[in-house]
Structures are given as structure tokens and as C-alpha cells.
Amino acid sequence: MITRFAPSPTGHLHLGHAYSLARGLKAIAWGGEIRLRIDDLDATRCRPEYVTALHEDMDWLGVSFDGPVMVESERVAAYDEALEGLRRRGLLYPCFCTRKDIEAALAAPHGDPGAYYPGTCRDLPDDPARREAEPHSWRLDHEKALALTGGLPSWQDHEGTMHFAQPADLGDAILARKDAPAAYHLACVLDDAAQGVTLVTRSADLAGSTPIQRLLQQLLGLPEPRYLHHRIVVNGDGKRLAKRDQAPTLRQMRADGVDGPALLDALMDERLPLGYRLADPT
Numbered sequence: 001m002i003t004r005f006a007p008s009p010t011g012h013l014h015l016g017h018a019y020s021l022a023r024g025l026k027a028i029a030w031g032g033e034i035r036l037r038i039d040d041l042d043a044t045r046c047r048p049e050y051v052t053a054l055h056e057d058m059d060w061l062g063v064s065f066d067g068p069v070m071v072e073s074e075r076v077a078a079y080d081e082a083l084e085g086l087r088r089r090g091l092l093y094p095c096f097c098t099r100k101d102i103e104a105a106l107a108a109p110h111g112d113p114g115a116y117y118p119g120t121c122r123d124l125p126d127d128p129a130r131r132e133a134e135p136h137s138w139r140l141d142h143e144k145a146l147a148l149t150g151g152l153p154s155w156q157d158h159e160g161t162m163h164f165a166q167p168a169d170l171g172d173a174i175l176a177r178k179d180a181p182a183a184y185h186l187a188c189v190l191d192d193a194a195q196g197v198t199l200v201t202r203s204a205d206l207a208g209s210t211p212i213q214r215l216l217q218q219l220l221g222l223p224e225p226r227y228l229h230h231r232i233v234v235n236g237d238g239k240r241l242a243k244r245d246q247a248p249t250l251r252q253m254r255a256d257g258v259d260g261p262a263l264l265d266a267l268m269d270e271r272l273p274l275g276y277r278l279a280d281p282t
């Protein structure tokens, strides 16, 4: 079993990250490996000092990872190659919509509020002027993709085989953006495969990503991992911990004299520090 811990260096790590790490360590407690990946594709929010800080946090917790560390910003060639392949197969289309355009289209009377993207650019006529213009993003045509793979993907979670309800719920996901060489879904499936990950451990709020990621794995001929979507750590008010809300960081806990390895042991046994609990499964 090979699992991974894949933080984004957009802030200091907090208890929720340590819990995620603990779930991965617990999963391999009887044998296996845990690998580290730095999800640093969001150039506007990621900072090198947070990468340094996360290594310090790992040292404090007493965790060492197996194999080399994967850094997403160093993997652009692999993302480009996959995108080019999907483009050649006619599965991607350029999208010129801004976030604002999409919100406006969804609010329009005929817009489908259930869809992630109203499909504005899906069947644009081939216009030479547009061919010259730089698209805002590249989207996966989920209808074409599903026709190729033969239907909705399922996945194996710790609760059994999971199915996704509606093809439309998949939406035409963005796979690359003007300002990012690969969007999260694409980078995630390519990197999980390249790291040999057989168990994806992550919090339940990312479970919604799994159907589209399974679809991409099928399209790209990547192996199917198993999934462990764990419950989210919340504070006393039931609020999930978030970097932007200044949730207490691991480095703050270290400064307060908390014993790192003891904390990690407790989290592996699902014992949380006072004032925190696990959210109910949804």
C-alpha cells in the first residue's frame, strides 16, 4: 500500500493537516509507504517559506516520508504532454469565459443552476480571430469523455463501491488555465500515478473531486487507486479549520510546548486535543 500526503504551501499547516497525515500513517501501519507531494501549482498563493515551514512541522511530528518528494511546479512537462494528448483526441475545448461570465450565465433564466459550467464555449464555431486569442482555460468535454469510457466511473472507498449520480454533475472541468499549467484534477491524477499511489488519503470535502479524477484516470490509462476520504476536524463551534481563519497552526502548538510525536499518535487513534472534534459524516 502506498499513500501520500499532499499539502498546498499556501499557509502554515494546522491540526486538520496533521489529522490527514495521521489517517495515512494509520492506513500503512501494518506495512506500506507514505510519500510527500507539494501541491504548489497556485503561483499566486503558494510561498517557498511555507514549504520550509512544512518540512519543519514534519520534523517536529517525527515523520519521515518514503521515496523522493514530488513538487508539482517541477512537473509541467508531464502535464503539458497529457493535455496535448487529450486535445489531440478532441476531448478538450478552449473556454473564453471568465468567472464572472459563468456566474452570469448560471443566473440567466435558462441557465442550469445544477451544472458547474453552462457549456457556453463547448460548441463555438471555429473563428480564425478566436483561434489567435488565448483562452482563459481548457475544459474537458465530459459528454465526449463518457462516450469514450462507456459510462460513469465508480470508485472504491473505505465504505465500498461508490457511484456518481448524474453525468451532468461531472461538469466540464477545467484542466488548465491561462495562469496555471494544470488544474488540480489533472495534476492530482498524474502525480498520484507517478508516485505509485494505491490509496488516496484526503479529507471528505475533497470527495466531490473523485468522480472527475476517476474519469481522467480512465481516459489517460492510469491505474485506479483506492480512496480513503476521512472526516474533517472542526473546532468547538463546529467550524472546519481553515488557514484563512487563522486556525491554530502546528508551529504555534510546537511553540506552546506540545509534544509532536505524542500528538500524532493521539490523532492516529482518533483522539483530538481539547476543543476539537471530527465532523459527522455527510
Ligand code: GLU
Residues within 6 Å of the ligand: 006, 007, 008, 039, 188, 201, 202, 203, 206
Ligand atoms: N493539496 C490539496 C490540499 O491541500 C490536497 C489534494 C488531495 O489530497 O488530493 O487541500
